[in-house]
Amino acid sequence: xxxxxxxxxxxxxxxxxxxxxxxxxxxxxxxxxxxxxxxxxxxxxxxxxxxxxxxxxxxxxxxxxxxxxxxxxxxxxxxxxxxxxxxxxxxxxxxxxxxxxxxxxxxxxxxxxxxxxxxxxxxxxxxxxxxxxxxxxxxxxxxxxxxx
Numbered sequence: 001x002x003x004x005x006x007x008x009x010x011x012x013x014x015x016x017x018x019x020x021x022x023x024x025x026x027x028x029x030x031x032x033x034x035x036x037x038x039x040x041x042x043x044x045x046x047x048x049x050x051x052x053x054x055x056x057x058x059x060x061x062x063x064x065x066x067x068x069x070x071x072x073x074x075x076x077x078x079x080x081x082x083x084x085x086x087x088x089x090x091x092x093x094x095x096x097x098x099x100x101x102x103x104x105x106x107x108x109x110x111x112x113x114x115x116x117x118x119x120x121x122x123x124x125x126x127x128x129x130x131x132x133x134x135x136x137x138x139x140x141x142x143x144x145x146x147x148x
Contacts (some may be wrong), residue, residue: 003029010036 001022006029009019015033023029044052 005033007032 001018003026006019006022010017012018012032
């Protein structure tokens with residue numbers, strides 16, 4: 001057995017007889033075994049075993065408590081949403097059932113006449129179409145390039 005195989009066996013637990021025989025001959029592996037022995041965890045006590053065995057139950061209890069808190073919040077949110085939708089639908093039904101307010105349409109006709117003494121002077125207005133058709137001098141592409 002070589003040193004690597006012994007190191008693997010030592011890290012895995014109790015060494016085999018061939019590993020013990022190699023440890024008695026190899027100083028390096030003996031030193032490694034001492035270091036691994038110092039780094040190993042102490043054996044589990046009875047109180048620690050009881051705590052570890054009840055870990056699943058306490059974890060489940062804590063998870064159930066958290067779920068009950070979140071489920072009550074979820075339930076409250078669902079009820080609030082349902083109440084809001086119910087109020088919205090009820091208001092729509094009530095608005096349809098209410099009679100429409102009576103509106104009275106009043107129409108008045110007023111005649112507007114030009115007073116007889118007002119002078120209508122046509123000189124004040126420019127009724128000519130001359131200004132309507134004016135020419136804009138935009139630069140054309142032919143000006144830059146010459147003739148087409």
